[in-house]
Amino acid sequence: MPELLAVALVCATTLSSVECSRDTALDIIVAPAHSAMECMMHAQASAAAAGLPGGDGRYLKISCERRTKVASVMEPAEH
Numbered sequence: 001m002p003e004l005l006a007v008a009l010v011c012a013t014t015l016s017s018v019e020c021s022r023d024t025a026l027d028i029i030v031a032p033a034h035s036a037m038e039c040m041m042h043a044q045a046s047a048a049a050a051g052l053p054g055g056d057g058r059y060l061k062i063s064c065e066r067r068t069k070v071a072s073v074m075e076p077a078e079h
Helices: 036-049
Strands: 004-012 027-033 058-066
Touching: 004 036, 027 036, 036 058
Parallel strands: none
Antiparallel strands: 004 027, 004 058
8 A cells, every 4th residue: 555645735825835734725635656756746637637726716735645554443243
């Protein structure tokens, strides 16, 4: 499983780049990536394909995040 996530955030121009986050974004696209280069390329390409790049009071912020591993435990089924 890829360790990185390519994240494309579309934020209102009224927000600074520091304030633009997953919580404040107007739109978000997340895709898995195997390397930093792939991460940047995926985020930009995914945002462009979805028609998310800026304009009309919006801008695009691209970032790469480390995937957080969440372990799940499955309980045995009762018969």
